[in-house]
Amino acid sequence: MSAILPRPGLSLLLLCIWLLLNQTLAPAHFLLGGIISIAVPLLTQSLMPHKLRLRNPVALMRLLTWALVEISRSCFNVSMIILFRQREKVNSQFIYIPLDMHDPYGLAMLSCLINCTPGTVWVEVTPEKHELYLHVFDLHDEAWWINTIKTRYEKPLMDVFEGAADAGRT
């Protein structure tokens, strides 16, 4: 199984992409897409050291929907600031947020959410203390941010990627 399909999820994703690209469900394309989505991972897996384990897709959905709302909200805020507030009133800060999550995919997801949310930009995860180094566009309450990130984002992500077992220790 794993010899042919080392990454089933990836293969599925590729198949979907193929069909989306061709905008068809014709059997010929299923065949072609199938071949491709099996062949490509075989070719590329040697370059992908980290393996993805999805524990809890439902939580992911929930997270995403929440994130969407959050994004639009902060988008509105930032736009307001850009448009109407004079620049020296803006209080931009770098903040450190200690992280417990170690799964690279989890971190990646987190970074995506954070960066896609206007107003926050991910700098890096410090290697020594494993803290998230973050830049906030308009900071009023640092504690609030840390709290939000850890509860709203990190915990669900740990559920999703590292499983509930070790998600408990926060």
Added chain:
Amino acid sequence: MFWFDHLIALPILLPLLTGVLLIFVDERRHELKLWLNAAGILATLLVTIGFIRLIGNGHFNGDTGVYLAANWIAPFGITLVIDRFAVMMLLLINLVAGASLSFAYTRWSRLEVHFHSLFQFLLMGINGALITGDLFNLFVFFEVMLAASYGLLLHGKNKARVSASMQYIVLNLVASFFFLIGIALIYAATGTLNLADLARSIGELQPTQRTMFETGAALLAIVFLTKSAIWPLGFWLPVTYGAAAPPITAMLVLVTKVGVYVLYRLWMLVFASDASSSTGFGSQLLFWGGMITVGYGSLGLLASQDVRRLASYSAVLSSGIMLTLLGLNQAELTGAAMFYLFSSTLAVTAFVMLIELMERVYSPAAQMLAITMEAFASDIGAKGNTGVIIPGAMVFLGLSFAFCAVVMSGMPPLSGFIAKFGIVATLLMLSGDIGPSLNDWLFIAALFTSGLFAIIALMRLGVRIFWATGHGATLKLHLTEALAIFSLLLLCVMMTIAAGPVRSYMDRIGDDLSSGDNYIEQVLNRGAVASPSSSGGK
């Protein structure tokens, strides 16, 4: 569509295929690479000879073989055209290529990887530029040729070569931009890219379009003149030739000649037919540019202290003479010009290869001796009345040098003399009773003066190299190198002996070029192979 029509594509495909196969061959298997390469050249040569036969036997109607690549009729598809002119050049190119390959065998081809592939690709580019009948395709093949020549120029990289190729590359890139602009202008004016179609449509152009067309043509002319090293645009030539490895320099000489060829082709095809003021203007410009180049080249010859510069200036000189002949704008001269082109190219390439042997014997530093040493040398040195015994390889070297010198300076009896005689005789013949015009006289004078300068320079050099510093010098000469030079010189001798037939064949070229209508007709009326599935264009 007969079987032999398919041959027309081969001068391009054979080198390409050979080059590709050569990529597969591992670098360590040098012999195999060499043989593959040689086989490719040999095959091309055979095809060329086949063309000569086919044209001679009138297999191509109108003596012009037309090939519709991808089976699209002209002017829509890309056509390849074979006529005597192209065949002659193909012959020359591949002969010289063979020689320079055999010369490069012992040393240069082992220096770096992919020498052989680049060599074949260069041939592909040159052959393509010779036989294509489409303006933009010409550009593409020029780029193939140039890219390969960059690669070969950089071959065996050292300081001089790299900085020389910087110059060469930048100049050629800018020239290529001009090329593209020119093509765009011509397309904007005429709405076609096919040479024959251009020649046909030039008659019925509106004034606006005509102006645009002429501008484009002028830009193209600049490009080709740069390639053929006309005076203010040809300074790259001595630098480049001075730096490149000798067999590569031989190939670069060919590249220069391709520029001349294309000029002749386009000029004779498109402009010779139409008699507008701009044509006259252009030919005047060409003539004077050529004259200046001749002067520049001969002065350079006289002034040059080392062998390489001498070789490059003689190349400049020969293309200057070709350009002037074109500028005289008489199609009957083409035969003489072709003969001259042949013999001078052979001689210069052979000379270029000799350079390395000379440098092998005498350090270049020794060549940089001031000429005063020869001029006012008091009778120092050994005085005894016994000569120095010259080793055999040196005899070969000296003799080939003498041959080259004789051909390059147009001294009797070798082909150089025949060529110059042919030019002057034709000029006088054409002038009839009224006698040649002032321009003709000027050109003749330039021809003779340049010959004299060449004699002086070459003699000085030969005396200095072979007589003044030749004490017990020994030369390691490999058979292949000797073979290369020998064959080239042999060709010169054969051209001398068979001067009559060769010259008359060249004159046929002149006739072909002067009757452009035949070319146009053959290309445009060529029908495609009808296919069962589709009709019309296919």
Added chain:
Amino acid sequence: MELVLAIAIGILFAAGIWLVLRPRSFQVIMGLMLMSYAVNLFIFISGRLWVDKPALTIEPGPIDPTLYADPLPQALVLTAIVIGFATTALYLVVLLASRGLTGTDHVDGKEREVY
């Protein structure tokens, strides 16, 4: 519209010329890139200028050529772009080699003696 494009081409070309005439090889390569943009646009407009025409993908059935832009220059531009890319790459590498061998990035391989 024509005027805008013409001026644009002119400016690109001017910048290109200026840079190509500079002594530093990096400037030259920048100039070459700019010039190639200009030249590509120039080829493109040699089929005249058409806006609000559909792109050159045709539906089956009879075609009215007047509805479409001129495809040939586009093909030429594509080829030109590729060749330009290739030569730029080559020039860049030669530039590096020359810088490595001669120790300077002057186009002549040696600094111009100041007098």
Added chain:
Amino acid sequence: MLGVLDIALYAAKAATTLAIVLCGLRLMIGPTAQDRILALDTFWICCMLLALLLGMRFSSDVFFELAMLIALTGFVSTIALAKFLMRGEIIE
């Protein structure tokens, strides 16, 4: 009613163009390299959106591939430049 759509499309196109111009200004004035890189990145995005809008304008999928490709590879030059800035060379 369709006229409204046309107007809206034109407005969107205008807006995108305006955005492009703003990015261009930032691109030119800099002042630091990372500003320019950021401007370039945004530039790419705007191009993609422009492609989408044109696709809607001509109601043809032709422009879709373009937009998708920009979305997929537009960031490459960004990260290359950023890494050069960060590490001094992009392939170590």
Added chain:
Amino acid sequence: MSLLLFILLPFIGSIVAGCMPAYARNRESWLSAAIALCGVLLTLGHFAAVSEQGVLRYELAWMPDYGLNFLLRMDGLSWLFTLLIQVMCLLVVLYAHYYMSPKDPVPRFFSFLLAFMGAMQGVVLSGNLVQLVIFWELTSLASFLLIGYWHHRADARRGARMALTVTATGGLCLLMGVLALGHVVGSFDVDVVLASGDTLREHSWYFPVLLLIALGALTKSAQFPFHFWLPHAMAAPTPVSAYLHSATMVKAGVFLLMLLWPILSGTDEWRWLIGSAGVCTLLIGAFAAIFQDDMKGLLAYSTISHLGLIVLLLGIGTPLAMVAAIFHTINHATFKASLFMAVGIIDHESGTRDMRKLRGLYRVMPHTATLAIVASAAMAGVPLLNGFISKEMFFAEALTVGDSSNWWMAAAALAMGIFGVVYSLRFIQVFFGPLAEDLPKQPHEAPRWMRLPVEFLVICCLVVGIIPAYSVGMILDLAVRAVLTDQTPVYSLTVWHGISLPLIMSMVALFGGILLFWMLWRYGNLRQVSRVPIIHHLNGKEMFEWSQLRLTYLAGRIERLFTTRRLQPQLFLLFCSGLLAMLLLWNLAQLWPQTVLHTTFDPWFALIWIVGAGSAIAAAWMAKFHRLAALILVGGTGIVTSVTFLWLSAPDLALTQLMVETVTVVLLLLGLRWLPPRIISIQAARVEARAARVRRSRDFIMAVIGGSLMAAVSYFIMMTPAVNSISDFFLTRSLSEGGGTNVVNVLLVDFRSFDTMGEITVLSIVALTVYALLRRFRPAAESAVLPRQQSCDFDPANRQTPAEQANSGYLLVPGIYLRLLLPITMVVALYLFVRGHNMPGGGFIAGLVLAVAFIVQYMLAGTLWVESHLRMKPHLWIALGLLLVVVTGAGAWLFGYPFLTTHTAHMTLPVLGEIHLPSAFLFDLGVMATVLGTTMLILISLAHQSIRGHRYSVDVADGYTHHHRSDREIN
């Protein structure tokens, strides 16, 4: 046919001789002697035929269209010269056999000698003027080689160069003259030419022709002012001097004048040109001869003066003068050759030719002395010797010039006679007096056979001098009749004509000469004087060398003035010429009104281009000191360009432009790392300012002009109405016959697939070149140091390898995405490739996208990690791609179609439905593979540099403090 032998034998002999080993002296000389002997016999054999038929001809077709055939022709004159050549050759060979030292490489000598003989034969025998010129130049070459035979001696080299330069120049003039002559009379055939003397003399070209031919002849036979090369040619071995420079080669010019005498002579131009040259030469030569100290030098000058005599006779132009000329030619050959040989013997035996040293040789070599004395008596014109008769004829002719009113010719003749006697005496005085002690060698008599040739010649002198009519009468007559056919005069070859003015003159000359010699000897200290009194400072040699040097230096200066080895001026010139070409468009301006507007102004488009142009200008501004910024700005311009393509509904172009843009940026960044830092040093800037300001402003003007011209041109193009182009064809046929809806792509892979083939070949060539160039390339030492960014300690990444950075370091999080993007990008690339034929895309784009996907991996994890996990073989990709393209194209041949003809295979499968597989698809696949391979190869070769750099920096970096790239410079 037999005439051919005269030419072939020597040349064959020369080749054979050249191939012989160096020690084979006997074989050599026997061979040469045999050949010469055959020649002599052949010549004698032809006597009858020539005397009967007058002219023998032999013709071979060579270049008939140009009236240039290989034509041999023998009449009396050429027979005479043939005889001269052959006999002399025989004697000289015999002589040389003893003369040349055993250590000499004689093969070279003899082969050159025989070659010369062949060439000389060619000159006298050719019945075609162009052919004559050919052989003429060959004699010059041969003499060059023979003079330079002892090329380790500087004087030999110089003499050879001088001789060749002068004679070859003359040869060129001769050629031109001959061509002009041929044009006038319509043929190069000597007989035709000789027949049409009047047409020539009437023709307006007469004088130029005469001048050019005369230049040829005079240079060859060393006439004033070209005489200076002959004395220097004496550096040759004595046999050569005897053969070439007294008997034969120098006579070639005379021969030519004799040959063309019938058509050229008889005009005032002829008389003045030839006559005056003769007189000057005669006097100068004779006068200079007196004051030589080298015996050969003396003989050389006397040769000059005797040649002058002959030329003068020809110039006088009366038939009798012609007779005298021919007769004297024979006589001079005989006595001068014998004298040379005698000198050779003396030189050979006593080791010197210096007349200041030599004395009293009679005691040790009586035979040689006697011979030499007799021969020089003949030279002096003593009665009962052949010189006397011809000289008397000369006096007679000199008297007839004009009438008594101008006596100067006679005076000149008399002076020449007197001088002749003087230098003859000077010559023979070496034999008298006590024997000199301080000679290099102890002189003794020469071997028997070495003297034989001399003896033979001297006997000839005597015989001819005593019984001229019976000895040379017939030969002379033959030659004379050949030249002046019907106007042959009556002349008597007798010693005694009774007391006549010529006789008195020669007596006066004889005794006056003796007197003058005695006076010079006694008071003039002739013995020690070593330079010619009055005329020493018109020294031909000095002038020659001086002019050569001047010429060279002048040429050098001009060449340096009009050339450049630097790039920028060349580019400037190139642009100038381009702009000039564009100025041709000026008259488009009149056609302004009839232009049409296709489009309406669009402010947004203008806005975009404000950005594009602005960033272009900014890039131009910053490219020197802020490379990165310039790069980014150029990227911005590129994007604007592709937006333009997009705007003008050319998505393919936009796509390609963007992808190429991306790859180029990566490429340049890879290169940027190795460029040297550029930090403005105020001082340098100030110093440069003066020179640079001019340059900058110049370039700026050029840029502005060029840009505006380009703008104008493109505006005009867009304004002029579109012509009906070939593009409609493509639109209509694209789907129906090209089988694709995307016209541009169909153009690329079908209509103009040949272009595409060439294009990917260019790519492959470049990639291979880059690989070959960078394969063993070491980056420059100072640039190999780590970038500043990697040498600061607070960046954790600097403590990690690239792989660690990617797998656990700061690149971990981005890496997730980048690695996930690889397969996705591959799928997209495949999609683009498949759809390319109908939608924008195609093989090229797909290849680029793939390449970008891989490059991203390299950027992420570094070269080493990627290549340890995935081996890609770019060479293979390139080769396979090209191969696929070629094979696909050639596949059309199987169906009898031309190369690259596309063919679409339609098949219907049960489940999958109908499937179209055009062969263009395979072609496109090849394109994709090639593009992928090339891009990867280029980028990877560049990337490997930095590995090498790192490895290298370890060795060099320590202690190497070098601010790599200051940050001020980046932004």
Added chain:
Amino acid sequence: MNAAADLSNWLIVLIVFFLLLGGLLIVVGALGLLRLPTFAQRIHGPAITVTLGAGSILIASMLLFSSLNSRPVIHELLITLFIFMTAPVGAMMMMRADVYRKLREQAKEKES
């Protein structure tokens, strides 16, 4: 806009709304890029453009094409996916480059 006669008005209204919204957001993002004082702040501007601006345009396009082809046209989702995968990477890299460059400059000032 051809062959689009059968678009229902509420759909058009929807599309128009998203188009205008998108355009507005795009401009705002670019404006932020232009007028914010420091890089660290400027980088927040484009985030708007990238996320919601692009998003709404994509939605508009999806709606439009779906209604034109009278079948769900959802391949704009791909673009969304790609954007969400690539935008963060770019942002992270740029931000980190900025941060460390600032650090280097401070270090340099300390030296001198």
